[in-house]
Amino acid sequence: MNQNTDASDNKNSNIKMIIKRFRKHKLAVVSLYFLVIISILAILAPLIAPYDPDEVSMAFSRPPSKEHWLGTDQIGRDMFSRLLYATRVSLFVGFAATIISSIIGVILGLIAGYFGGIVDIIIMRITDTIMSFPYILLVLVAAAIFEPGLWNIIIILGLVDWPGAARLVRGNVLSLRETNFIKGDVVAGMPNRYILFSEILPNTIGPVLVYATSVFAISILDEAALSFLGMGVQPPTASLGNILNGAESITILTGKFWLWIPAGVLIILLVVSINFVGDALRDAIDPSAKE
Amino acid sequence: MLKYIIKRILIALPVLIGITILDFLIMNLAGSPLEMMIGPKTTQAALQAKEIQLGLDKPLYVQYFLWLKNVLQGNLGYSIKSYQPVSQIIGEHLGPTLLLMGTSLIVGLIIAIPIGIYSAVHRYTKRDYAFVTMSFFGTSIPSFFLALILIYIFTVNLGWLPSSGMITAGGDGGIIDILRHMIMPVLVLSISIAGSNIRYVRSAVLEILQMDYIRTAKSKGIGRYLTINRHAIRNALLPIVTVIGMQIPTLFGGAVIIEQVFSWPGLGLITMNAITGRDYPVIMGVGLLTAVVVLAANLITDIVYALVDPRIKY
Numbered sequence: 113m114n115q116n117t118d119a120s121d122n123k124n125s126n127i128k129m130i131i132k133r134f135r136k137h138k139l140a141v142v143s144l145y146f147l148v149i150i151s152i153l154a155i156l157a158p159l160i161a162p163y164d165p166d167e168v169s170m171a172f173s174r175p176p177s178k179e180h181w182l183g184t185d186q187i188g189r190d191m192f193s194r195l196l197y198a199t200r201v202s203l204f205v206g207f208a209a210t211i212i213s214s215i216i217g218v219i220l221g222l223i224a225g226y227f228g229g230i231v232d233i234i235i236m237r238i239t240d241t242i243m244s245f246p247y248i249l250l251v252l253v254a255a256a257i258f259e260p261g262l263w264n265i266i267i268i269l270g271l272v273d274w275p276g277a278a279r280l281v282r283g284n285v286l287s288l289r290e291t292n293f294i295k296g297d298v299v300a301g302m303p304n305r306y307i308l309f310s311e312i313l314p315n316t317i318g319p320v321l322v323y324a325t326s327v328f329a330i331s332i333l334d335e336a337a338l339s340f341l342g343m344g345v346q347p348p349t350a351s352l353g354n355i356l357n358g359a360e361s362i363t364i365l366t367g368k369f370w371l372w373i374p375a376g377v378l379i380i381l382l383v384v385s386i387n388f389v390g391d392a393l394r395d396a397i398d399p400s401a402k403e
Numbered sequence: 404m405l406k407y408i409i410k411r412i413l414i415a416l417p418v419l420i421g422i423t424i425l426d427f428l429i430m431n432l433a434g435s436p437l438e439m440m441i442g443p444k445t446t447q448a449a450l451q452a453k454e455i456q457l458g459l460d461k462p463l464y465v466q467y468f469l470w471l472k473n474v475l476q477g478n479l480g481y482s483i484k485s486y487q488p489v490s491q492i493i494g495e496h497l498g499p500t501l502l503l504m505g506t507s508l509i510v511g512l513i514i515a516i517p518i519g520i521y522s523a524v525h526r527y528t529k530r531d532y533a534f535v536t537m538s539f540f541g542t543s544i545p546s547f548f549l550a551l552i553l554i555y556i557f558t559v560n561l562g563w564l565p566s567s568g569m570i571t572a573g574g575d576g577g578i579i580d581i582l583r584h585m586i587m588p589v590l591v592l593s594i595s596i597a598g599s600n601i602r603y604v605r606s607a608v609l610e611i612l613q614m615d616y617i618r619t620a621k622s623k624g625i626g627r628y629l630t631i632n633r634h635a636i637r638n639a640l641l642p643i644v645t646v647i648g649m650q651i652p653t654l655f656g657g658a659v660i661i662e663q664v665f666s667w668p669g670l671g672l673i674t675m676n677a678i679t680g681r682d683y684p685v686i687m688g689v690g691l692l693t694a695v696v697v698l699a700a701n702l703i704t705d706i707v708y709a710l711v712d713p714r715i716k717y
Contacts, residue, residue, distance in 0.1 A: 237417060245422055245693075245694065249689070250429070254429060336547075357553050
């Protein structure tokens with residue numbers, strides 16, 4: 113009992129230390145607030161958006177005005193509302209793809225690192241194969257095959273992004289396996305499942321979290337690129353990438369900046385904020401690690 | 404050394420075969436290229452003849468081994484669309500892509516290495532923070548958005564640079580003309596390359612600067628310039644070489660999107676066309692080529708690593 117409270121005290125102070133170190137990175141704190149605000153706006157989009165994002169009106173291609181804060185597109189849809197919904201879609205795609213790839217990567221990494229031998233060799237060869245493939249090519253081919261759409265994009269991105277996490281976890285497991293507390297577990301005859309998920313996993317969660325932030329950022333960029341090429345989220349559903357798709361037309365590019373600049377700027381701000389948060393998080397979780 | 408290289412090639416082979424199998428499976432999941440040919444004038448018999456001609460009536464693994472056999476004999480097959488040999492198509496478009504990627508890599512490194520070293524040496528100063536923040540922006544800007552902005556500024560508003568292709572139609576196609584077409588795509592690619600590399604170079608140099616031998620060098624009183632240039636940078640080259648090798652696949656991926664935006668007549672552009680047109684032999688050919696390039700890049704990275712670091716013995 114006493115030991116238990118000790119352990120939880122320890123954990124609490126650990127988290128406090130992480131928060132304290134994180135707060136030293138001012139840019140990251142600002143980024144975090146920005147991300148939280150944008151996420152809330154995106155989640156509440158149906159309540160906040162002044163118009164239905166797919167509603168067509170007679171106000172074609174109007175520049176920003178009091179009624180339409182970011183103007184309207186060629187078929188009269190309100191761009192501010194579309195941008196809100198697009199952010200919602202893009203964040204969701206990034207988040208879901210990150211979750212999928214992290215889960216796959218963590219499980220395969222745990223298995224490869226813990227069991228070693230032939231299992232390790234096979235998993236690491238598959239990891240190498242996917243890593244050495246120019247993965248945008250894989251994504252493009254996959255997107256061409258499975259009808260492009262929201263869920264397919266999520267699955268495709270999730271299935272190509274995991275090798276990094278797998279390698280990271282495997283490396284961690286290899287070093288943890290040599291520690292005394294894991295050796296103790298093995299000697300005590302604890303079941304593999306317990307050692308893997310209750311002892312090793314909690315000790316690798318920090319690096320995985322940091323890695324996941326970078327996957328999140330990359331997934332948002334990839335979704336944008338795919339949708340920009342017309343192989344991602346399909347209209348009329350708005351995503352930050354397919355809004356930019358319109359800018360390939362010269363009239364929009366030259367004369368209607370409000371139809372493409374806001375979406376692009378929003379992508380940059382989202383991705384850069386996620387990267388700042390991830391960077392500070394890495395520093396906060398493991399200050400001894402090299403920068 | 405030779406033994407090591409042979410061993411590395413033997414390890415790379417299963418990965419290469421794995422990639423081709425992966426390519427093949429994914430594409431066959433896509434459905435038959437025959438679907439794209441169905442039109443009002445095509446009869447069932449014609450489709451069947453086509454199917455047999457392309458070998459699509461055979462089981463999947465037989466198709467794969469046939470393809471593999473042809474590849475080993477130097478035959479990559481023929482495009483379903485244009486009936487040109489795949490090797491010829493790739494040969495025609497490889498040059499422009501290599502030109503674009505190579506130039507961008509060099510420009511990106513010319514930006515990244517000095518800035519990274521400067522940042523590491525002047526750690527935690529205002530300029531260091533500024534450079535690191537800049538590098539984060541460099542990696543966070545979607546390349547196609549940057550491309551659009553550049554086109555907006557330099558083509559639409561100023562009219563200085565052409566926004567598509569590699570040579571002006573009907574022009575003389577001289578070096579100056581190609582250079583003018585290259586400026587914007589190279590700029591976009593090298594900014595993203597520089598963005599990620601500034602931080603790699605910085606952390607590599609930082610790590611070296613904490614080594615004992617640097618302290619020794621400093622205490623010898625040889626001065627900062629010699630300490631950094633003679634002792635630090637040379638050793639920091641090692642991790643930098645590795646990281647550059649690892650970026651080759653990313654670089655190729657970036658080139659696909661950039662070639663699309665700027666209509667650069669390279670491999671990326673024909674790959675996109677092949678993907679949308681389900682031109683399987685061409686996709687397989689490009690996939691094989693990029694896999695070979697990537698694995699070769701990894702191999703060269705390891706060899707260079709061994710050459711740069713005299714401590715590594717094989």
